[in-house]
Amino acid sequence: MSDDLINIKVNQKEIQVDKNLTVMQACEIAGEEIPRFCYHDKLSIAGNCRMCLVEIEKAPKLVSSCTMPLMEGMSIITNSEKVNAGRKGVMEFLLINHPLDCPICDQGGECDLQDQAMYYGFDKSRYKENKRAVDNKNMGPLVNTIMTRCIHCTRCVRFATEVAGVPELGMLGRGENAEITTYLEQSITSELSGNVIDLCPVGALTSKPYQFKARPWELKRTDSIDIFDSVGSNIRVDSRAEEILRVTPRTNEYINEEWISDKVRFNYDGYYQQRIDTPYIKENQKLSISNWEESLKVLKDKLKTLKPLALIGEHVDLETGYAIKKFMSNYGIDNVECRTDNHAILESLDSYRFNTPLNDIENSDLIILVGTNPKIETPIINHKIFKAYNNDAKIFNIGENISLNYKTEYLGESLSNLNNENLIKALKKSTNPLIIIGSAFLNKIKNIKTIKSIFSYADKYKVITKEKNNLNFLNPYASRVGQLIIGNTTSNLCEPFSNLKKDNFELVLSFGSEHIANEQFNNCFKVYFGHHGDDGAMGSDIVLPTPLYTEKNGTFVNIEGRPQEAKKCHNPIGSAKEEWSILKKLSDELSFDFIPNTFDQLRSELFDKHPILSDYHEIIAVENSTSITPDIEFEDCKAEYPVSNFYMSDVISKNSVTMAKCVEEIISTPSLLEKSA
């Protein structure tokens, strides 16, 4: 579209750019780097740091490029003496009240102000007066504040309001008295609050658990995936020696943009608490330390005589899942189950994944939340819904009347409220409606007809069309979609877990699933493969240590059906062994057919068998389901939400001291939002 393009010059170089861009964005397209503090692509434009000054021909003064719209024929100069002098002036003013405490500042080495002062700063100060000092503010157990360092860019304020959707941060006072604070210094109640640490261009907001731990250049960086919800946010794990010191986001515009949830960012201290570091065997009702040789021998003997069942937990990667399936196939079919929460599905992929690409959620004009609390189950998806809400989308809620950070219209408790008159009226008017069916209902559905009815309903109201499928199924577990793709489930579509007891299994192998502690397995011999000692391990007869996701390579498929790789960061704790190698050893001794000798062989065998999984970062394409029933009928079931406490939803977070502090300081003190609602 040539109408939208205009001709401009950047440093005498002629380029054509979109007319809706700002001067700063045009300069970036032209390859000129503009220094900045307050500007951030994901936030509204503030224009208050003045660092991005450029010269525009015929303009009498320097112009802040982040706020300036483009005009036809504009000639922008970014490298003149005048520009340099202007930026140096701004930098000098910024540094007037900035303390010279870089040596004790956690931001040191990755600080925007430090970096830019290298280019635009003076080597000495002309300022003789006293610097101002600002009291530190409480922002909760996660964000540490040293407010004297603040340069008032207001990125954190804009983030809290526009991205996190919790307007709790603000700038009080003016001029020299300006201070950033939360309302009455209460803790930030957002699940995304940790992101203000990355946003802060100086060391005013830093990570409390990471305080004084390391310098960025000492850390080994490993690309990984967030496995604490199903979104599959891209993360970078920073470690030194055999210890993870912090977790930060990696930008992925299709999934998490630049944000991650507080759980994955801060629960890493739980990785090293209550770890199972050696095999245990139960003797006289008590678990006692054993070794691999002994424990595998006992297990082997049991496997020879007893009929086994494998349960797959929420953190199991695809390669492990594939090895389990292969091992269990020696005992017949229908003996592996990952849906330990009774998750009801149809056979096709589109009946258990989030069919709308995550970055399309914001384009919807009507969203129906059915039995899901995205705020605590998947904060990143909640952010996308919040974006849609800000684009004037209407949000309806069915299930419990949960409190979210945007307004919803509550329709009622049961699924049949999908037939609510107001909702139907709105659906008929809507051009891009979207339905999210959450685990709260999916785990309760007893009749497969209900799921088929949901599909018919979606078809009837144009949620599913030829071009798009906006009927989404949301569960909070990182392993689920991948394990279902490789078929690690029994043939019961509804209530798969409750139906297991009919099959009289005698030996249960749990791969990180705490459901092994359920009553229904009381008479079975129980083996727990896992990394954290909790209910699952406590009640088992053999406990075998396995590595955490940061201690091995693995593939995870996120909720939209996008395979991604989590890489190994350091060696496993104690004598933990990867699950596939344990199974390999058992297979050899039991003379089963189990080919892979190495992890790479296992992975390539998995990809040969399931070629759709080998395409990392791409959403798996499927045809829309056609399983449609003529009459729409919803059964009556009561919503039961899978996550009730965001900070303690799995064994790892339960063992994190930081997460425990969050529960104490954020959840136990009444939330600001609830009070104002």
Next chain:
Amino acid sequence: MSSNHPGLSNNFSRSGEKFSWSKDNLRSIKNIISKYPKGREQSAVMPLLYLAQEQNNNWISIECIETISETLNMPKIRVTEVASFYSMYNTRPVGENLVQICRTSPCWLRGSNKITKTICKETKCEINDTSDDNKFTVVEVECLGACSNGPMIQINNDFFEDLDEESTKKIIDNIKEGKPNVIGSQKGRRSSENA
């Protein structure tokens, strides 16, 4: 007592009493909000802060902020930001009479220093302090816009102009004794006509 201007502090405190709008104010609020377009009701935050301050003994307590945020359906931190930005919203309790002395150049050239000294002596309180009997709070402010009649002071909503030490003392004495004062020029001229 804290030594900064009561309107320039960022620390808000609770009064301990519930703040709810008086009947008159509720009527005015309806009127004020109707002046703004639908969906932009939050623009009324400044007039509402003014009303709250008037009703709440000339200061904005946390209770006032909470009531305003409820009335306008806006986040409390946004109301706090506005209240802390403007120096005319007092963030802590002030005396019955808030004496604001202009110290900007025209008044200063005409002797505002002497006026300040007189007021401090007569009210027995320092700048930015409240007197022990809670009758006066004395603050220095920048230009109040009555330069041709300087030196001048503002006590609550009234201007007192063309002051000298004697007339200033009389004004303070009258307030102490509960007697009425002549508002405006103390030299008898009308508005700012030639003296």
